Amino acid sequence: MDRRRVLFALAGGLVAAAWLPRAWPQRSYARAEDLYAALREQPRQSLSIGGGTLDIVFADGASGLDRERTLAWIRRSATAVTTYFGRFPVRRVGLLVIAEVGSRIGPGTTYGFDGSAIRLHVGRGADEQAFASDWMLVHEMTHLALPVLGEQWAWLMEGNATYIEPIARAQAGQLAPEEVWRWSVEDMSKGQPAAGDRGLDHTHTWGRTYWGGAAFWLLAEVGIYRQSQGKHTLQEALRAINRASGGNGADWSAGQVMEAGDKAIGMHVLSDLYAEMKDKPVQVDLDGLFRALGVDMRDGRIVFDDHAPLAPLRREMTRRR
Numbered sequence: 087m088d089r090r091r092v093l094f095a096l097a098g099g100l101v102a103a104a105w106l107p108r109a110w111p112q113r114s115y116a117r118a119e120d121l122y123a124a125l126r127e128q129p130r131q132s133l134s135i136g137g138g139t140l141d142i143v144f145a146d147g148a149s150g151l152d153r154e155r156t157l158a159w160i161r162r163s164a165t166a167v168t169t170y171f172g173r174f175p176v177r178r179v180g181l182l183v184i185a186e187v188g189s190r191i192g193p194g195t196t197y198g199f200d201g202s203a204i205r206l207h208v209g210r211g212a213d214e215q216a217f218a219s220d221w222m223l224v225h226e227m228t229h230l231a232l233p234v235l236g237e238q239w240a241w242l243m244e245g246n247a248t249y250i251e252p253i254a255r256a257q258a259g260q261l262a263p264e265e266v267w268r269w270s271v272e273d274m275s276k277g278q279p280a281a282g283d284r285g286l287d288h289t290h291t292w293g294r295t296y297w298g299g300a301a302f303w304l305l306a307e308v309g310i311y312r313q314s315q316g317k318h319t320l321q322e323a324l325r326a327i328n329r330a331s332g333g334n335g336a337d338w339s340a341g342q343v344m345e346a347g348d349k350a351i352g353m354h355v356l357s358d359l360y361a362e363m364k365d366k367p368v369q370v371d372l373d374g375l376f377r378a379l380g381v382d383m384r385d386g387r388i389v390f391d392d393h394a395p396l397a398p399l400r401r402e403m404t405r406r407r
């Protein structure tokens with residue numbers, strides 16, 4: 087309780103005293119320092135997954151939240167990123183779970199500057215279905231894998247989490263391959279450059295950041311596969327970037343990310359693609375890419391063509407590990 091509120095309550099007498107306890111909100115932990123303090127000071131329980139330790143704090147006890155269900159969801163999400171990256175992407179992360187009114191899961195935010203940490207808002211009314219269909223936590227945990235970059239490279243980080251999240255869930259058997267492609271087919275066009283666009287490093291709209299960034303990683307996926315004739319994958323490059331950086335506790339440039347990925351596959355696909363897209367608007371031939379991968383949408387359903395030239399890549403991307 088802050089000083090102003092105490093004074094107000096005293097001045098307001100009985101009316102304020104009656105009002106205050108009911109209206110007192112759940113602390114939001116919106117400031118990063120409050121998040122880190124809660125992770126340090128409140129009771130925690132730890133999960134070990136994929137070589138990493140997850141220290142979980144239920145903020146202020148998170149009364150009314152189903153802890154077992156929440157922990158199962160955290161474990162499932164951690165398993166998905168562990169499957170994709172070959173290990174949990176950081177040695178240690180703190181998760182602050184904040185109970186909210188309603189039945190929504192999210193939002194979530196990931197930090198790295200004072201140790202890896204994720205803040206999660208979870209509705210007390212969230213049911214089994216809401217937890218099972220959640221993508222947000224796998225998205226946040228994917229952020230742990232890459233180094234933190236400056237603001238002009240938000241597209242690289244957000245695009246990566248947007249692109250990898252459904253693939254990671256599919257590889258862990260948590261999402262059907264058809265569903266991996268649904269969002270991309272429906273929404274990736276929102277990442278195309280509009281009039282006045284000055285390239286990914288200089289155009290910070292929502293569409294360019296999330297879907298423009300995701301399109302970059304899809305192009306990287308296809309580029310690595312084509313140029314190496316199927317010998318190397320983006321997954322291999324991203325695992326190498328994760329190992330070299332140690333995850334989101336590191337502070338890198340986009341150039342360093344591309345270099346570390348390229349080094350792992352012995353090519354320069356990532357650096358070339360970055361040089362091409364960073365300073366100018368590049369329209370991506372999404373229809374052509376989806377056709378080559380054998381992905382189509384008919385009557386609201388995703389259908390696959392196994393004779394498409396990149397069908398082997400598409401199958402490999404979502405193969406159950």
Ligand SMILES: [Zn+2]
Pocket residue numbers: 225226229243244247
């Ligand atoms: Zn994100």
